[in-house]
Amino acid sequence: MTERRFSARKRDEPRAAGDKRERILRAAVKVFARKGFYASRVSEIAKAAGVADGTIYLYFKSKDELLTSLFEDRITRLLDVLRREIEAVPSGPDRVRRIIEFQLGLLEGERDLAEVITVNLRQSTRLLKQYATKRFTEYLDLMAHVIADAQHAGELRTDVSPRIVARALFGALDGLALTWALGNPEPGGLKRAGTQLADVVLQGLERRGPAA
Amino acid sequence: MTERRFSARKRDEPRAAGDKRERILRAAVKVFARKGFYASRVSEIAKAAGVADGTIYLYFKSKDELLTSLFEDRITRLLDVLRREIEAVPSGPDRVRRIIEFQLGLLEGERDLAEVITVNLRQSTRLLKQYATKRFTEYLDLMAHVIADAQHAGELRTDVSPRIVARALFGALDGLALTWALGNPEPGGLKRAGTQLADVVLQGLERRGPAA
Amino acid sequence: MTERRFSARKRDEPRAAGDKRERILRAAVKVFARKGFYASRVSEIAKAAGVADGTIYLYFKSKDELLTSLFEDRITRLLDVLRREIEAVPSGPDRVRRIIEFQLGLLEGERDLAEVITVNLRQSTRLLKQYATKRFTEYLDLMAHVIADAQHAGELRTDVSPRIVARALFGALDGLALTWALGNPEPGGLKRAGTQLADVVLQGLERRGPAA
Amino acid sequence: MTERRFSARKRDEPRAAGDKRERILRAAVKVFARKGFYASRVSEIAKAAGVADGTIYLYFKSKDELLTSLFEDRITRLLDVLRREIEAVPSGPDRVRRIIEFQLGLLEGERDLAEVITVNLRQSTRLLKQYATKRFTEYLDLMAHVIADAQHAGELRTDVSPRIVARALFGALDGLALTWALGNPEPGGLKRAGTQLADVVLQGLERRGPAA
């Protein structure tokens, strides 16, 4: 829509190669977010990316693979950021809080991407089972590690499985995201929701004092 | 194809029609669960239901409406059961525990239905936004009411929004269900996951002693 | 294939069921003959057959299979006729003459079909290698048998392989058909060409007198 | 991709261009032979020729024209060779034998080219009708002339049309080639097939003695 302004790149060429791949991915995020994977047309994505339909197939083998690559690419990126953020926080409980803020923060910073991950991740059982699982599992593992480390450090109760907690926590965040994505944002916003979720979860994971 | 020969149901059979509608819904649950909404063919559902393709359109306006009706029908039924179960439990915290057990219990009792609700609910943003929301909201409201009642009864902390808690809790349960549905059942099973989730959530919702 | 028994439509109804398959085949012959397999559009065939595009796929799995079925169906039919005709002729040389007349006669009676067989048979090496071969081989075998029988009966020279003769004869007929199909009909027509070909071939296959 | 480094052909090399054109033609023969005209991709031919896709269009106007040029070029060359060979043979019957050997010999010497001529010649009715005909006709004419000359010289029977014989003979050779190309080579090989074909044809074309 914009973009052409000066296509006039005679000399310099700020947008390098691979550029196109990225443009397509960005367009795909936007379109998938708006209409869901199945209702999105390859031609729409192409148009949104400002390329010809066929061009998409120079970068992705199929529409399916476009979604797959999208997950792969974006989640890898998110994982990198999240890992760094977590390392910068020393306390276990604070790390949990950080994860919560991070995941909900996505919704405000990159709403479309969040919606794609939240909603489209489940568009296809097949996709989900075949591809998305690897990175998704990595994400859950990261959360589970944070929990487990804090348990070993004596910061959290040890009578619950880190993996179960991680999955439930992810689900809780996803659930909040879903209602937000569907247009019923919590009054007070995600920030308030995140704070409250963290309050409950952290109190719930607290080690119990000597007496009950 | 065969099968009809004698439709000859035992004796009377006042609801020949209702019968068929239900058969179609049951078939739809099975097929949607296995392949997802978009990958399911109307003809497959017809075959699974033992009716002709066209017959489905005597009971449902479209494939979309079939999914919609499925939610409507099943969730209404679930809500009835859940409401009754909750009324039978007097204590707020126990009610929360009951909800958790109920929702996870679905996965074992009616795995297909659970998978449809868990996975297919998100197949289509449009569907989700347009139709499914009503009953879904009712379900969340039920959870929120239980929380709110318990807060008013002084059984749970009051500094968190019942709706936020309800959504997060629903999400957490959904998250556990998802990993189960995808074939990575938690070791120890859903029962153990449910118990741990309840432990954490209830401790998290506990009113804090005099201090704090 | 069966199915027709009584298609017993209410009253009249000149065009019976399975009718549609035949209509599609007939349309395919016409269209393939005019434009060749690859240049023919499924939608054109549908239109020529007076059915919807999708209908073709109720009777044939793909465009490829349509061509394949066409060969199968038509050549089977031709083989039946040819076998009967040959049996009615006692003398070996006369049988050879009969085959020649029969194959060239096709060109006048069913010019489109002849063109499809002559030209389209080779459209796709893959098709040719995979499917068409069986019936085609049967056809060649029939010719080879006629030659071999006549050799055993002492009617033809025995120093040439029946299979080689069959293939060459088929090729010769096919070659005459090709130039005809391409619009350069031999002056004097196919009949004359057939007679001359038979004259040459039969003299060529004659047993030599006492001296070599 | 590599290869260019030094295009540095030994010394002089006036036909840098012709070089590429020839490489493309050679690649086309190979690819067309393996997969047929329609199933061959221009990009495959480019790759096989070691040039960029676009380069092909510097030498040929279209994929169609590439096939056309191929025929033109190769058949012209074959005609030259065949003409010279025939001139070197004085006797009519021996010339016929020479033609047979020549055409079948192609199959062993340049199998790919033979397959392209034999199979691909018919890939497209349109191509066949529009372009290929000219050279093809020339080839047939050469054969017809040989027959006619021999008839005038009293070496062959005169009651058959040289053109009909030429077409039938070409077809016979083509038919033998086809079965060979399809992978059912005659036991004894083409040589034996050629000898037998020549035996039959020449006996068939013999002038009959005064009596029967």
Add this chain to the structure above:
DNA sequence: AATGAATGAGCGTTCATTCAT
């Protein structure tokens, strides 16, 4: 001349939906 990324028209095929029986 040579390149090869980009194009976009065009096609085979699918499948939800209809409707004559």
Add this chain to the structure above:
DNA sequence: GATGAATGAACGCTCATTCAT
């Protein structure tokens, strides 16, 4: 009501061709 053959709009994908570099 019930059927299932027929429909045809719609879409993913291919690939010959172009053209900026």
